[in-house]
Amino acid sequence: LKSKLPRVGTTIFTVMSTLASEKSAVNLGQGFPDFDCDPALVNAVSDAMKNGFNQYPPMTGVPALRQAIAAKIEKLYGHSYDPATDITVTAGATQGLLTAIMCAVHPGDEVIVIEPAYDSYVPAIELAGGKPVLVQMTLGADGYAIPWDQIAAAVSPRTRMIMINSPHNPTGSVLNLADIEALKDIVRGTDILILSDEVYEHMVYDGLRHESICRHPELAERAFIVSSFGKTYHVTGWKIGYVAAPPALSAEFRKVHQYNIFTVNTPVQHGIATYMQNPAPYLELAAFYQRKRDLFRDGLKHTRFKLLPADGTYFLCVDYSAISAMSEADFAVWLTSEIGVAAIPVSAFYDSPRESGIVRFCFAKQDQTLQQALQRLAKI
Numbered sequence: 001l002k003s004k005l006p007r008v009g010t011t012i013f014t015v016m017s018t019l020a021s022e023k024s025a026v027n028l029g030q031g032f033p034d035f036d037c038d039p040a041l042v043n044a045v046s047d048a049m050k051n052g053f054n055q056y057p058p059m060t061g062v063p064a065l066r067q068a069i070a071a072k073i074e075k076l077y078g079h080s081y082d083p084a085t086d087i088t089v090t091a092g093a094t095q096g097l098l099t100a101i102m103c104a105v106h107p108g109d110e111v112i113v114i115e116p117a118y119d120s121y122v123p124a125i126e127l128a129g130g131k132p133v134l135v136q137m138t139l140g141a142d143g144y145a146i147p148w149d150q151i152a153a154a155v156s157p158r159t160r161m162i163m164i165n166s167p168h169n170p171t172g173s174v175l176n177l178a179d180i181e182a183l184k185d186i187v188r189g190t191d192i193l194i195l196s197d198e199v200y201e202h203m204v205y206d207g208l209r210h211e212s213i214c215r216h217p218e219l220a221e222r223a224f225i226v227s228s229f230g231k232t233y234h235v236t237g238w239k240i241g242y243v244a245a246p247p248a249l250s251a252e253f254r255k256v257h258q259y260n261i262f263t264v265n266t267p268v269q270h271g272i273a274t275y276m277q278n279p280a281p282y283l284e285l286a287a288f289y290q291r292k293r294d295l296f297r298d299g300l301k302h303t304r305f306k307l308l309p310a311d312g313t314y315f316l317c318v319d320y321s322a323i324s325a326m327s328e329a330d331f332a333v334w335l336t337s338e339i340g341v342a343a344i345p346v347s348a349f350y351d352s353p354r355e356s357g358i359v360r361f362c363f364a365k366q367d368q369t370l371q372q373a374l375q376r377l378a379k380i
């Protein structure tokens with residue numbers, strides 16, 4: 001069979017999690033919590049099953065869930081999406097991203113991707129026959145930043161879409177208003193679409209504000225916004241999320257969604273719709289994770305790692321160049337095998353070879369897990 005994705009192998013997340021379990025390492029690699037979700041959420045889903053919500057839901061998602069999503073977005077970001085036409089429930093953010101790309105990108109179209117980038121973006125563009133145009137973030141004393149002048153220079157008549165991810169995996173950086181203004185300047189007067197990956201929307205720290213693309217009407221009108229309940233409710237294995245987009249974009253999205261997946265499992269949708277009536281779990285998430293970030297960061301201050309800023313997400317990047325000259329992939333394997341703490345090489349988020357001497361740790365872990373990792377890291 002002639003491969004459609006000849007360059008794709010096993011994802012780095014699977015590789016590092018497998019190695020972590022072989023070596024009995026503390027797994028701070030793949031991003032997922034090592035603690036369970038709220039029992040009230042499990043009860044809401046099991047009640048839905050017991051109450052007979054076990055057949056196909058509507059193609060676009062259970063109405064109560066779409067309403068709850070639209071209400072949350074309006075309350076937090078002030079943008080009004082119509083749950084009937086603008087919100088589609090997806091099998092996680094990954095499907096939302098792929099479906100948005102499949103419906104919008106035609107063969108030969110260019111999609112601007114900012115590196116480091118989540119690993120599903122480039123293959124999704126290639127599957128659609130599109131051409132990824134890669135622009136790398138700059139890395140300075142204040143951490144990673146988006147070079148908007150280079151993005152403007154990368155725009156061509158073939159540019160169909162710009163992909164944005166804030167809060168950003170793996171760097172933990174978040175877009176600010178200056179970034180938003182720069183993006184507005186680039187797309188104004190063009191028909192360029194925005195695909196905004198906001199799966200970490202509720203994890204922004206130190207009083208910063210999540211700049212959802214939908215806060216800004218001139219961007220919202222051309223944007224697909226993707227989020228994931230896996231991150232927000234500590235249920236990465238449930239694979240459920242949503243895409244919000246204006247009616248014309250949602251209509252095309254739904255054409256692909258209908259034949260890609262058709263529907264997303266019914267009882268989980270009902271359970272989340274009930275659970276979302278209480279905003280506390282997502283409103284309290286930032287404080288919950290900021291405390292874990294600080295615990296982990298304070299512990300790392302006693303090591304030779306140089307810490308990069310982590311304004312959002314549940315990831316913290318560290319520069320290990322004072323410790324080793326190994327490549328990032330080799331260092332991550334060494335750290336897992338010899339020190340007993342798994343991490344992800346940031347080079348895995350680049351399409352072309354790039355070494356910065358940086359690895360990513362995930363701090364969505366119980367305090368005792370973080371403390372155990374810190375004890376091991378202190379020995380380096």
Ligand code: PMP
Binds near residue numbers: 165227240241
């Ligand atoms: N985008 C980013 C930036 C992510 O970090 C992840 C999860 N690792 C996803 C998308 C995929 O989310 P989901 O598990 O809901 O498909």
Ligand code: GLN
Binds near residue numbers: 031
């Ligand atoms: N998004 C998670 C991460 O960045 C992993 C998801 C996956 O395993 N594909 O670690």
